[in-house]
Amino acid sequence: MDVFLLPKKKLTSFQIIILGFLGVILLGTILLMLPLSSKDGCVTPFLDALFTSTSAVCVTGLVLHDTATYWSMFGQLVIMILIQIGGMGVITVAAAFALISGRKISLMQRSTMQEAISAPKVGGIVRLTSFIIKTTLLIELAGAAVMTPIFCRDFGVKGLWMALFHSISAFCNAGFDLMGARASFSSLTGYAEEPVINLTIMLLIIIGGIGFLTWDDIRSNRLHLHQYRMQSKIILCTTALLLAAPAVYFFFFEFGSLEPEKRILASLFQSVTPRTAGFNTVDLASLSEAGQCITIVLMLIGGSPGSTAGGMKTTTVAVLFATAISTFRRQESAHFFGRRIDDDVVKNAATILVMYLALFFFGGLTISIAEKLPMLTCLFEAASAVGTVGLSLGITPGLGIVSKIILITLMFCGRVGGLTLIFAALSGTQKNVSKFPREKITVG
Numbered sequence: 001m002d003v004f005l006l007p008k009k010k011l012t013s014f015q016i017i018i019l020g021f022l023g024v025i026l027l028g029t030i031l032l033m034l035p036l037s038s039k040d041g042c043v044t045p046f047l048d049a050l051f052t053s054t055s056a057v058c059v060t061g062l063v064l065h066d067t068a069t070y071w072s073m074f075g076q077l078v079i080m081i082l083i084q085i086g087g088m089g090v091i092t093v094a095a096a097f098a099l100i101s102g103r104k105i106s107l108m109q110r111s112t113m114q115e116a117i118s119a120p121k122v123g124g125i126v127r128l129t130s131f132i133i134k135t136t137l138l139i140e141l142a143g144a145a146v147m148t149p150i151f152c153r154d155f156g157v158k159g160l161w162m163a164l165f166h167s168i169s170a171f172c173n174a175g176f177d178l179m180g181a182r183a184s185f186s187s188l189t190g191y192a193e194e195p196v197i198n199l200t201i202m203l204l205i206i207i208g209g210i211g212f213l214t215w216d217d218i219r220s221n222r223l224h225l226h227q228y229r230m231q232s233k234i235i236l237c238t239t240a241l242l243l244a245a246p247a248v249y250f251f252f253f254e255f256g257s258l259e260p261e262k263r264i265l266a267s268l269f270q271s272v273t274p275r276t277a278g279f280n281t282v283d284l285a286s287l288s289e290a291g292q293c294i295t296i297v298l299m300l301i302g303g304s305p306g307s308t309a310g311g312m313k314t315t316t317v318a319v320l321f322a323t324a325i326s327t328f329r330r331q332e333s334a335h336f337f338g339r340r341i342d343d344d345v346v347k348n349a350a351t352i353l354v355m356y357l358a359l360f361f362f363g364g365l366t367i368s369i370a371e372k373l374p375m376l377t378c379l380f381e382a383a384s385a386v387g388t389v390g391l392s393l394g395i396t397p398g399l400g401i402v403s404k405i406i407l408i409t410l411m412f413c414g415r416v417g418g419l420t421l422i423f424a425a426l427s428g429t430q431k432n433v434s435k436f437p438r439e440k441i442t443v444g
Helices: 013-033 046-057 073-088 090-101 107-116 125-155 158-171 195-209 212-221 230-253 260-272 289-301 314-328 343-371 375-386 401-416 418-425
Strands: none
Touching: 013 046, 013 073, 013 090, 013 107, 013 401, 046 073, 046 401, 073 090, 073 125, 073 158, 090 107, 090 125, 107 125, 125 158, 125 195, 125 212, 158 195, 195 230, 195 260, 212 230, 230 260, 230 289, 230 314, 289 314, 289 343, 289 375, 314 343, 343 375, 343 401, 375 401
């Protein structure tokens, strides 16, 4: 698993990241195929094991088999470890082993770490990685400690394991759960009225989803917001908006039949979980088409750069909106908080948007044709996969081979990142500085 031991000849940082994820997914697939991993002692089919391993490493949460009833304790442990590696990042985990063993981190390895966690510069990357590792473990243990009394009340001593598993799954925005012990594929619907579980899971999702660089800003500058990086300010503002606005919609238009307290919790949870956690406390199939469409948009947006979440990222959407506003105002460039956005950033944001929309639409369309299912339902599943969310309308376990392969591909692309895949594929291509003659074209 130590990706730093890969040949250093011509592998770029992006290629190392992709190979690292592929290696962990393959190892997880082999372990999950073992008879020891299933409760009935049977060998899990390769495609099912690959799907589960990909979903865990890509912190998605889509499953073909109920995690609590199909997988043994060993299988659940493997899934939890895969979630932890996928959430922190393969490169970050490899760096942790390197730091523990006392090995020196080369400049190439530092560059790879920088790309893996979306850090602005190589300087201080080892310190930042150490901060990520310590913060992750501390928050996950704290979350488990808060939920332990509730789970121990309901499951006895097994509640300790339940609390740790769900804390890691929530912080890593994975969405895997062990509630099948009560009812298969039920997620957290049995705790819809339990404020401790609801609030703890939501906080873990948000903390994991805003990104380690943002938390480093908060740790360094406390409440001195003017000292934050522009990116941290954008992330915090966009996240707050994307949490508040959908919650208001869900409260007034989706959960009107619920009692006030449960209605508030359900609305907040449904606003948080598409970013990209995959837990649910209500039956998603009961949402109106408008509610499902809003959930799809939230799933595609996802979390923030350098976080445990997937999706296009909050900064991508913010940059595109700022660019549109600057165009409306006939301004030369987009800007935030008195700072101009570089044109290359706008190009990258537009590229990411097109890639995610293409993957989302063609993935959903293909599944709909292959399975003869309603288009909206298939688009929901495709958005959940490419956004690495894990929310489902219940069709995933019954999908055919082609549809499973499509979802596996979407999950991998969504976690690794579209630009990472492109840069890895075109690593040997020289930058073309020549320019064609310019000619205007009318758009819009």
